[in-house]
Amino acid sequence: MHFDVLTLFPEMFEGFLGSSIMKRAIDQGLVTTSVVNFREYSTNKHRTVDDTPYGGGGGMVLKPEPLFRAVEDLTKDEPVRPPVLMMSPQGTPYTQKKAEELARHDRLILLCGHYEGFDERIREHLVDEEISIGDFVLTGGELPAMVLMDSVIRLIPGVLGNESSAETDSFTTGLLEYPQYTRPAEFRGWRVPDVLLSGHHAEIDRWRRRQALKRTLERRPDLLESAELTEEDRAWIREMTQGNGGRKD
Template identity: 50%
Template sequence: MKYHILTLFPEMIEQGMHTSILGRAINNGYISLETTNIRDFSANKFNRVDDYPYGGGAGMVMEAEPVFRAYQSVAEKIGKKPRTVYLTPQGKVLNQTMVEELALEDDLVLLCGHYEGIDDRVLQEVVTDYISIGDYVLTGGELGAMVLVDAVSRFVPGVLSNEESSQFESLQDNLLEYPHYTRPETWHEKKVPEVLLSGDHKKIEAWRHEASLVRTAERRPDLLENAFQISCACNEKEESSAWAHDLLAGMTRYGVSLDLGRKKIRKQKNLFDDHDLLILQLPGTLEEGMKAKSEYIRSFAGKETPLVFLCPAGFSEEEEKLEEQLEKNGFRLVARLTGIPSADGLQRFSFALRSLLYSGEWKVKKILASADAL
């Protein structure tokens, strides 16, 4: 990952980004960070880059031309129009899904404003993403840029010594992380929960999930409105089921797998509510004694339950009828993926899906994607 930061204060960035984990990542070549001083592209001998705003008002506005020239100098090095983020309180508030999606880029240009902001005309020409780190105002975009670099770099391979540290982060499931403990077992008469000393990984994982739910309810109850228990239903004997499970793993660490190849799963009542999410990939072939694919989902009933429908062999008339049946059974289509995507394509679909779900937009929008287009 290469970061290109356009700023009036390059020394602020340099001083803040060359220590600790990021400093080590830069030294080891996992990420690179280049600052470009916008002032160097000023057209006047005093290196001024700001002027009074049209229409009057307090403060100064950064001129378009120096910003554009600085941007062009970076774009020419990259060799294509780069993804360019403007740090501004007017942007979308940075979240975990956005962070992971940005980490897929090879180059990121971060534009830092100052004064009252930047002439809007140049923003319209060069900016691809408007991102905020919160609903408050800072003296400039440099601190926001450093926050973004730190968050994104955690998902660049090699930056963290333990891959598990970034695989399942706080907020990955739209839940806060569970409490952590280390030695000693007793401190100030407070004991580590017994289950964490048991060595039973299944019980530990269940405790962590419950602890995450409790902590989220106490500290960030707003997140629970769009937090889901995610289940994946597919025939695990089929090769294409692997990417259904990859999608599940990319969405949650607490997922539930339902093997449609097992008669027991097909016959039991599979009931879901509006805080469940079902990822469904119907098998390509029928089990012995079955007459139609609809028999796979006969026992599935939802209650305004979000549905992700995976169609590896294409979306035929049969799939269309099955989709209609699922909607009659209480499911609400939020996304459909047709074809088998590449690993990168599946990752992008996962990010788009998480963004749709956690923002609450799934209630009014849906994703209809083709593997070829991802």
């Protein structure tokens, strides 16, 4: 999979792409990236990429010419232009389902804004989708772009090594992830649940499913409205909500 990132601050991506799972994915050839300073596509000698807004107001607005020229240059050999995504607080809230959808593409182009925002013609005629990582405002789109890249890259087969890791993450199943434990079996008097030490895989799966349901019910009950639940799940949730929340299975 290939990512083109258009930003005024390409140096922000050096540590991100040179560390941890991102670096490993790139070293293995599973991911390629091109971080482009779109100032290089400015049409004047001063390399200006922004200007004051028509009608007045504070801040500076990103001009359309540099971004249009950058995207058109990067995609000139593509028979079909890959999706162009704008990182924006006005965009669609980002979810795990959206990450899974984006991971099916071979290439994505990410636009990282700065200053007051984008000329509206960029939104209307260049961008395929606007994406927001939350209801708050950041200095620029670089951090949201990194969040998107991280969440998508880890879904690419071979990146994590253990494919089941991504399958059981929070939100992938529609539920929050169940509690995890490792050695020692007892620490300061706190024991790992006996079922996890039993070696009985069916019982372990059952315990994990119910713990995921319990945690989701307690912390993010809104997720249960769209989660894929079995009749057994629904019966257990009813039992939990009717005052039997102290059970340990």
